[in-house]
Amino acid sequence: MKKLEFLILGKNEPILEILVRLVNANEDWHAAGFSNEETAKDYFNQNLLDIVLLSSGIESEVEMQTFFKAQQPDIEIILHYGGGSGLLQSEIYEALEERRKRKLYENHA
Template sequence: MKNILYIGRHPEILETVVRLINNNEDWFGAGAETDEDAMELFERIHFHIVLLGCGIEPENEEKLRTFFKSTNPDCAIVQHYGGGSGLLTNEIRMALENHNMA
């Protein structure tokens, strides 16, 4: 089971992305709207991938990236630009392959 954290500022998109992740029986998806919620989840659950959604301010994104990498250097951090479920699935699969987690 691969754990995937999605961080997004838009509740409807967050809900959709997490649902799409959880449609794959090999993945567990969780979502967070705020940086604080994301960091709290990250400390409690061993995530393999973090997907950064749209709307995260550059300074917050840098803070999050630094936190995630210092907490779990093996975690893949991927910028998620949206699109359909096919694009999301490909982003996740490529991240797993690129980090030898497939």
């Protein structure tokens, strides 16, 4: 089974490190973390990703969401601003469920 690929973008380095560690703790997930928008865009353009997780401190949040969706319309974008590992997992699983439902709908439309 292919691992789900994540890009995590956040300005707070300690929080970014925690988010990457939490995502990578799931053996079916792989995350790369960035604190610089341009570096994140470069990585995004070179990789097929499943989920973008935006964390705190991003000044150009709407611009970044627009960029990601323009390049990969099926990408799931999660806005995560804290709340612990349980909330993070819930947000990820919710995004995956929404993605699954959307694909089912598209296949039956």
